[in-house]
Ligand code: ADP
């Protein structure tokens with residue numbers, strides 16, 4: 001089997017982890033050895049970087065530092081996990097990847113999408129997801145869901161305006177690359193969203209056969 005790299009994107013609390021669990025079962029049913037990972041994180045080093053980035057005490061963190069730390073965590077994840085798994089023909093589902101940096105750092109922080117992709121193409125050695133699901137949700141709905149889950153981290157404690165820029169940023173980014181990034185209404189039920197993801201995956205597999 002050929003490796004496949006899938007990323008799940010969307011605002012905080014949009015239902016990414018929930019959908020990843022369902023998608024993993026689906027891919028395993030198709031016979032894929034499936035690996036789930038998350039960003040920032042997914043390796044010992046990247047998880048350490050995550051605790052620095054998301055520490056809510058670090059209010060002085062500069063946007064450039066933040067962008068580079070996300071890229072550093074990603075570089076380690078690509079080298080240690082994603083590149084070898086793809087080579088071994090596995091399916092990898094990542095809870096967030098490069099588009100999170102494009103939207104949060106490039107758009108919502110204002111560093112510029114091109115600058116952020118440039119830093120990241122170095123970090124990822126040019127590896128990009130084959131297919132990306134964008135769970136589209138009003139910022140407030142996602143934050144209310146995230147609040148119900150655990151204590152808020154440094155990013156989740158950002159202003160409502162910041163999270164609204166994130167939600168809109170994802171819509172704008174998806175519009176630039178409709179072949180790869182599929183926007184799904186994340187206010188729908190868990191089952192409805194999963195059914196749409198399965199439909200899009202089937203379309204993707206079919207397009208690869210043609
Ligand atoms: P994320 O990984 O994007 O932060 P989660 O999957 O952890 O999101 O979901 C955040 C919260 O919202 C969880 O409590 C989850 O059970 C709930 N949730 C997930 N999908 C839906 C949905 N479609 N409708 C309502 N609640 C949902």
Ligand code: TYD
Pocket residue numbers: 010011012013014016039040070095096097098099100101102104105146155156
């Ligand atoms: P995550 O734990 O996936 O948050 P959630 O489950 O709430 O969606 O991600 C941690 C935070 O880091 C989240 O607020 C998004 C942010 N983030 C960036 O700003 N840039 C990035 O490149 C990544 C991967 C995440």
